[in-house]
Amino acid sequence: MRATGPEGPLAAIARRLARAEASVCLTGAGVSAESGIPTFRDAATGLWSRFDPEQLASVDGFRNNPNLVWRWYRERVQAVQDARPNPGHIALARLARSLEGFTTVTQNVDDLHERAGSADVVHLHGRLTAYRCLECGTPVQLDLAQRLAAEPPVCAACAGLIRPGVVWFGELLDANLWEQAYAACQQADVMLVVGTSGLVWPAAELPLLARRAGAHVVEVNPEDTELTGWADTCVRGRSGEILPLLADQVERIVS
Numbered sequence: 001m002r003a004t005g006p007e008g009p010l011a012a013i014a015r016r017l018a019r020a021e022a023s024v025c026l027t028g029a030g031v032s033a034e035s036g037i038p039t040f041r042d043a044a045t046g047l048w049s050r051f052d053p054e055q056l057a058s059v060d061g062f063r064n065n066p067n068l069v070w071r072w073y074r075e076r077v078q079a080v081q082d083a084r085p086n087p088g089h090i091a092l093a094r095l096a097r098s099l100e101g102f103t104t105v106t107q108n109v110d111d112l113h114e115r116a117g118s119a120d121v122v123h124l125h126g127r128l129t130a131y132r133c134l135e136c137g138t139p140v141q142l143d144l145a146q147r148l149a150a151e152p153p154v155c156a157a158c159a160g161l162i163r164p165g166v167v168w169f170g171e172l173l174d175a176n177l178w179e180q181a182y183a184a185c186q187q188a189d190v191m192l193v194v195g196t197s198g199l200v201w202p203a204a205e206l207p208l209l210a211r212r213a214g215a216h217v218v219e220v221n222p223e224d225t226e227l228t229g230w231a232d233t234c235v236r237g238r239s240g241e242i243l244p245l246l247a248d249q250v251e252r253i254v255s
């Protein structure tokens with residue numbers, strides 16, 4: 001594993017991407033940080049700096065205090081609504097357009113990849129725009145006013161509380177989405193791992209699976225993470241600065 005500034009390894013990574021038959025990128029909260037969306041685990045500003053994560057991001061937490069959890073998500077709905085994709089999101093959409101067989105897998109529940117132009121993004125932890133009944137599971141469409149209401153609405157079918165369509169601790173990931181992410185990692189010649197602490201499983205296992213299947217794993221992050229030891233190359237810096245440079249280099253090769 002090599003940890004260097006962006007200049008050295010980017011040309012080599014771009015060449016690997018350009019000759020790859022398939023590649024995959026796993027993103028985490030760090031890729032949206034430069035859009036003003038706090039990450040989860042930043043001690044000062046992180047989304048969980050005021051609360052115990054298990055209290056907020058779990059079925060028990062929602063049952064114990066639905067209004068608190070709903071309002072926490074309401075703040076995030078508003079933050080994402082006000083945010084715009086940053087150069088990192090845009091660069092990933094450029095990579096997806098330039099490269100054959102490029103899959104974007106994200107742990108993020110925002111829609112900033114899509115708003116930057118990425119298609120078919122695999123949202124492993126669900127989406128902030130999806131809702132369903134806590135009790136009967138019926139999917140529910142909510143307009144923005146309902147999503148920003150002070151309390152969760154109730155289900156028309158069973159009067160259960162409506163919950164965000166995200167994956168909380170202790171819940172299984174959607175099997176189809178996991179299959180898609182798993183297959184992309186098995187097939188990839190190169191894997192980019194961008195803006196994730198690698199603390200949350202099973203998403204954190206994906207770079208390990210890709211590496212075991214022969215992929216060259218590249219971490220883009222300002223800091224060391226749980227996944228650093230698994231990376232073949234580490235590029236230290238912000239995704240909004242590194243990824244546009246990488247996309248420039250790839251476009252120069254493939255055009």
Ligand code: BJW
Pocket residue numbers: 027028029030031033034039040041042046057107108109125166167168169170171172173194195196197198199200201202220221222223225237238239240
């Ligand atoms: C930048 C940057 C810039 C900053 N540019 N980078 C013990 C061992 C192993 C597993 C477990 C265990 N105990 C429990 C578990 C299982 C549990 C788990 O993994 N827990 C760990 C915390 C230990 N996992 C689960 O429960 C999963 N389900 C499961 O395992 O099912 C089986 C099961 C069933 C029953 C019982 C037990 C198991 C589900 C996990 C769902 C996670 N959901 C959340 C919330 C989603 C909804 C929401 O958004 O509210 O997903 S948790 C939260 O963490 C969210 C994120 O997607 C996820 C990952 O966080 P991420 O993206 O990595 O963000 P951060 O903040 O951690 O890191 C940001 C990074 O960005 C940092 O590295 C910065 O340096 C970097 N950065 N600026 C680039 N500009």
Ligand code: ZN
Pocket residue numbers: 133134135136137138155156157158159160
């Ligand atoms: Zn219901």
